[in-house]
Amino acid sequence: MALAQSLKSRTSLDDVWEEAARKAALPARDEALARAIAITGFRRFGTIREALRERLTQGLPADERMMALLVTGAAQILFLDVPDHAAVATTVEVARGDRLLLHYAGLVNAVLRRVARERDAIIASADPLADVPPWLQARWGEAYAEATLLALANAHRQEAAVDLTLRQEGGDWPERLGAVRLPTGSLRLTERMGIADLPGFDEGAWWVQDAAAALPARLLRVEAGERVADLCAAPGGKTLQLAAAGARVVAVDRSAKRLERLQANLKRLRLEAEVRVTDVLAMPDETFDAVLLDAPCSATGTLRRHPDVAWLKSDADVTRLADLQTRLLDRAADLTRPGGGRLVFCTCSLEPEEGERQAEAFLARRPDMERVPVEPAEVGGLEALVNARGELRTLPHLMPDMGTGRPGMDGFFAARFRRR
Numbered sequence: 407m408a409l410a411q412s413l414k415s416r417t418s419l420d421d422v423w424e425e426a427a428r429k430a431a432l433p434a435r436d437e438a439l440a441r442a443i444a445i446t447g448f449r450r451f452g453t454i455r456e457a458l459r460e461r462l463t464q465g466l467p468a469d470e471r472m473m474a475l476l477v478t479g480a481a482q483i484l485f486l487d488v489p490d491h492a493a494v495a496t497t498v499e500v501a502r503g504d505r506l507l508l509h510y511a512g513l514v515n516a517v518l519r520r521v522a523r524e525r526d527a528i529i530a531s532a533d534p535l536a537d538v539p540p541w542l543q544a545r546w547g548e549a550y551a552e553a554t555l556l557a558l559a560n561a562h563r564q565e566a567a568v569d570l571t572l573r574q575e576g577g578d579w580p581e582r583l584g585a586v587r588l589p590t591g592s593l594r595l596t597e598r599m600g601i602a603d604l605p606g607f608d609e610g611a612w613w614v615q616d617a618a619a620a621l622p623a624r625l626l627r628v629e630a631g632e633r634v635a636d637l638c639a640a641p642g643g644k645t646l647q648l649a650a651a652g653a654r655v656v657a658v659d660r661s662a663k664r665l666e667r668l669q670a671n672l673k674r675l676r677l678e679a680e681v682r683v684t685d686v687l688a689m690p691d692e693t694f695d696a697v698l699l700d701a702p703c704s705a706t707g708t709l710r711r712h713p714d715v716a717w718l719k720s721d722a723d724v725t726r727l728a729d730l731q732t733r734l735l736d737r738a739a740d741l742t743r744p745g746g747g748r749l750v751f752c753t754c755s756l757e758p759e760e761g762e763r764q765a766e767a768f769l770a771r772r773p774d775m776e777r778v779p780v781e782p783a784e785v786g787g788l789e790a791l792v793n794a795r796g797e798l799r800t801l802p803h804l805m806p807d808m809g810t811g812r813p814g815m816d817g818f819f820a821a822r823f824r825r826r
């Protein structure tokens with residue numbers, strides 16, 4: 407019932423999962439299936455809800471737990487490799503075991519059987535935009551062309567691939583890992599495997615990082631020995647890239663818990679960085695040769711991994727976060743060395759307020775900063791990833807599958823500046 411809890415409290419699935427899993431105490435394999443069901447429930451929430459609405463004479467249940475129960479049952483029937491009878495039986499069993507849902511058991515049984523019988527028709531007639539909630543359809547309809555909106559919706563229905571960033575480029579890692587080298591340099595696994603069992607994990611030869619997430623730190627073009635600030639650094643994917651390039655990195659984040667993961671990552675990779683638990687806005691004056699600001703954002707570029715975000719966030723979150731980004735960006739500029747220091751601002755959002763408009767307003771209010779356009783050659787020659795102003799704008803459908811059967815990448819924005 408993590409899905410119900412997440413919907414009710416508008417808290418991310420990741421945040422409610424740990425506690426829910428501890429309470430349920432499921433064996434690892436069952437927990438993995440439960441998580442796949444919850445993720446699929448969110449990924450296809452619009453399609454599933456519509457299918458249920460059309461098959462419930464009384465309309466959708468107001469009770470979140472009942473709604474979540476039906477969604478998890480239908481997700482298994484429609485989109486997961488679970489036999490229909492097992493999906494129906496386990497969902498009915500959950501209803502029977504719950505005092506408040508007990509009287510719905512017959513209804514659950516009937517509606518899920520009907521969903522199973524009508525599966526092909528449900529899938530064939532599903533609206534291509536059904537899984538994009540209205541607030542995002544409105545935003546993306548304004549920001550992007552109609553064909554792009556459809557491509558985004560389609561990309562978000564796919565599960566994300568697992569990409570790796572090599573600590574050191576080269577070597578025979580693609581063969582050893584059964585991976586394909588993407589044009590941008592990341593490796594993409596062709597099969598889903600236990601990460602810790604893969605060759606090179608213990609020796610710290612690579613780390614998991616989406617192909618798009620690996621681009622912003624590269625745009626900083628750090629050189630060995632440079633002093634670099636990684637602001638909003640945890641859990642540290644970009645810190646690892648900067649440290650692996652030989653920079654003396656100061657990694658800053660206000661979350662001590664998330665920084666623990668960054669420390670563990672540094673340890674496994676045998677890399678070093680100075681780690682500071684602090685609010686970027688409260689950092690004392692000092693300057694760095696290069697600064698990376700990977701600001702907190704609505705994360706609408708990561709819906710393939712975190713489909714819950716689409717159903718839990720709202721316009722108000724974008725406004726609030728964009729305001730925080732503006733303040734963080736000004737602080738990041740102050741920390742950039744005058745006379746040539748570089749600054750890269752990035753977010754994993756598809757919203758212009760958290761990307762293009764943020765960069766435009768920044769340049770307008772900071773005459774001490776100038777833009778350093780990104781060249782397509784810096785992102786593997788993929789021209790579609792760089793806009794006319796020389797900003798990186800990756801979209802989830804823009805990475806071809808390169809023979810892995812798993813296309814796609816996170817949606818990221820990055821702009822590069824130099825301090826005069």
Ligand SMILES: C[S@@+](CC[C@H](N)C(=O)[O-])C[C@H]1O[C@@H](n2cnc3c(N)ncnc32)[C@H](O)[C@@H]1O
Nearest residue numbers: 638639640641642643644659660661685686700
């Ligand atoms: C997008 S995540 C960073 C991901 C990270 N750069 C990476 O590549 O693994 C944003 C981070 O910003 C941190 N954060 C949010 N507001 C902050 C602030 N005012 N000062 C410092 N860190 C902040 C959050 O704790 C979160 O870890």
